[in-house]
Amino acid sequence: MSQNWLFLKHFLRSPIAIGSVMPSSRHLAAAMVRCVEWEQTRVIVELGAGTGVITQEINALRRENSSFLSFEYENSLRENLAQCYPNVSFYKDAFRLKDHMVTQQEDKIRADCIISGLPFANFSQQQRDNLLNDIYDVLNPGGLFVAFQYTRQLQPFLVSSYDKLNCHKVWANLPPAYVYLCQKTSGSKAPVDVHRRGDERA
Numbered sequence: 001m002s003q004n005w006l007f008l009k010h011f012l013r014s015p016i017a018i019g020s021v022m023p024s025s026r027h028l029a030a031a032m033v034r035c036v037e038w039e040q041t042r043v044i045v046e047l048g049a050g051t052g053v054i055t056q057e058i059n060a061l062r063r064e065n066s067s068f069l070s071f072e073y074e075n076s077l078r079e080n081l082a083q084c085y086p087n088v089s090f091y092k093d094a095f096r097l098k099d100h101m102v103t104q105q106e107d108k109i110r111a112d113c114i115i116s117g118l119p120f121a122n123f124s125q126q127q128r129d130n131l132l133n134d135i136y137d138v139l140n141p142g143g144l145f146v147a148f149q150y151t152r153q154l155q156p157f158l159v160s161s162y163d164k165l166n167c168h169k170v171w172a173n174l175p176p177a178y179v180y181l182c183q184k185t186s187g188s189k190a191p192v193d194v195h196r197r198g199d200e201r202a
């Protein structure tokens with residue numbers, strides 16, 4: 001079954017959780033990974049992997065010795081991905097992000113980059129707030145949160161939380177999507193130029 005049909009099948013079964021009828025286009029997938037400084041990125045998290053169009057981009061670009069944790073709620077999608085990408089650690093529920101950001105010795109791990117395809121607009125306000133706070137907490141100083149959304153609903157939270165924010169629209173996607181690039185306050189790391197690909201300031 002093609003990725004589009006597989007995705008549509010899941011959408012018809014759980015439209016709210018899936019959040020769109022088609023996987024992201026290659027243009028949107030490329031826009032989601034373009035601003036990441038891959039050489040400096042050791043821990044990457046993906047939320048809402050779906051059929052893996054963005055997973056594939058991340059896996060191709062990340063450093064060899066980096067850690068990649070990817071979350072996908074739908075069991076069959078996640079199982080397919082785990083077969084395709086044996087070098088990626090897959091987990092089910094993005095709402096349990098913090099629980100999984102630990103080593104075997106229970107030490108906390110922080111992410112340098114979190115890339116999200118989650119349908120935030122379909123979550124309750126409480127769920128949305130909790131998850132956005134968890135994402136912020138697990139990001140390293142200087143870390144980057146990249147999210148695509150079909151509306152600007154998250155913007156007030158992102159503006160108030162992140163040091164640097166850029167939003168641009170990718171028209172070549174069904175439906176067109178906003179890509180948010182959000183950088184947490186940097187420690188000693190040089191800031192990522194989140195403005196370099198943007199055409200629309202948030």
Ligand SMILES: C[S@@+](CC[C@H](N)C(=O)[O-])C[C@H]1O[C@@H](n2cnc3c(N)ncnc32)[C@H](O)[C@@H]1O
Pocket residue numbers: 017018019020022023024047048049050051052053054071072073074077092093094095116117118119
């Ligand atoms: C709009 S789709 C994006 C899929 C893929 N990233 C893409 O760009 O084509 C959203 C995905 O988030 C997943 N999802 C929804 N709620 C989730 C949760 N709580 N934890 C993990 N994944 C979730 C859905 O199953 C779906 O695959």
